[in-house]
Amino acid sequence: MSNAPLVEIVGMHKAFGGVHAVSDVNLALDAGEVVAVLGHNGAGKSTLMKMLAGAYPIDRGEIRIAGELAHIANPADSQALGIETIHQTLALADNLDAVANLFLGRELMTRWNTMDDYAMEAAARDVFAQLNPNFRNILIMDEPCAALGPEETRMVHDLVRRLKARGVGVFLISHDMPDVFALSDRLAVMKNGRVIGTYRTADLTEDEVLGMIIGGKPVTRVAQQHRMLTAEAGS
Numbered sequence: 001m002s003n004a005p006l007v008e009i010v011g012m013h014k015a016f017g018g019v020h021a022v023s024d025v026n027l028a029l030d031a032g033e034v035v036a037v038l039g040h041n042g043a044g045k046s047t048l049m050k051m052l053a054g055a056y057p058i059d060r061g062e063i064r065i066a067g068e069l070a071h072i073a074n075p076a077d078s079q080a081l082g083i084e085t086i087h088q089t090l091a092l093a094d095n096l097d098a099v100a101n102l103f104l105g106r107e108l109m110t111r112w113n114t115m116d117d118y119a120m121e122a123a124a125r126d127v128f129a130q131l132n133p134n135f136r137n138i139l140i141m142d143e144p145c146a147a148l149g150p151e152e153t154r155m156v157h158d159l160v161r162r163l164k165a166r167g168v169g170v171f172l173i174s175h176d177m178p179d180v181f182a183l184s185d186r187l188a189v190m191k192n193g194r195v196i197g198t199y200r201t202a203d204l205t206e207d208e209v210l211g212m213i214i215g216g217k218p219v220t221r222v223a224q225q226h227r228m229l230t231a232e233a234g235s
């Protein structure tokens with residue numbers, strides 16, 4: 001099981017009445033990996049992540065954490081598994097205040113006026129300990145930079161890189177191609193509840209990604225990069 005991804009979402013499904021918000025989604029995330037989740041409004045990105053966060057019950061499908069079947073029935077279950085979420089709305093209000101105080105508004109400087117990486121690292125630990133004492137493995141960021149200025153966006157990038165270096169896996173929902181290309185290792189494009197393609201970000205151009213989001217068709221020039229799912233490998 002040591003090769004198992006940090007997170008495997010297998011055959012995930014969620015309907016609201018007649019609306020299939022998420023249909024048969026498979027998606028994996030490794031430790032220290034950033035996977036961007038893209039798609040038009042209504043594509044199912046937030047619903048997928050809310051199931052991982054325990055905010056919505058799962059209609060069908062499995063979540064495995066480090067190869068183990070996870071039972072996520074509510075937010076407390078998700079947090080106990082080391083999963084933290086910065087929701088779209090929270091990112092603009094409460095949560096951001098805590099992070100902003102430490103990172104986004106001002107950088108911690110040494111007395112030689114250089115950035116104090118050690119202090120910032122310690123501050124990051126404090127911030128995330130406040131968010132959730134069990135936070136250690138997985139961070140879901142739902143459009144974290146949507147309402148931020150360039151300086152704050154740069155600080156969010158810095159934060160994501162630090163977490164990544166510590167082995168945290170990040171699902172990043174974003175509409176911003178520069179953010180996606182700066183931060184993500186792989187990206188998955190959703191449309192009408194389905195993942196239409198999963199790629200290594202470096203294999204694609206911004207235009208190709210935008211084309212996929214708008215046109216809803218996978219890019220065929222390069223191979224898709226699904227992370228092997230243990231559930232598939234075992235079957």
Ligand SMILES: Nc1ncnc2c1ncn2[C@@H]1O[C@H](COP(=O)(O)OP(=O)(O)O)[C@@H](O)[C@H]1O
Binds near residue numbers: 019020039041042
């Ligand atoms: N709580 C809910 N009740 C009913 N429909 C919902 C709810 N949440 C999402 N949906 C529907 O599910 C679909 C996917 O929405 P969502 O996951 O928010 O998309 P995205 O985050 O990609 O914009 C949309 O059709 C949306 O209207």
Ligand SMILES: [Mg+2]
Binds near residue numbers: 045046047088
């Ligand atoms: Mg959303």
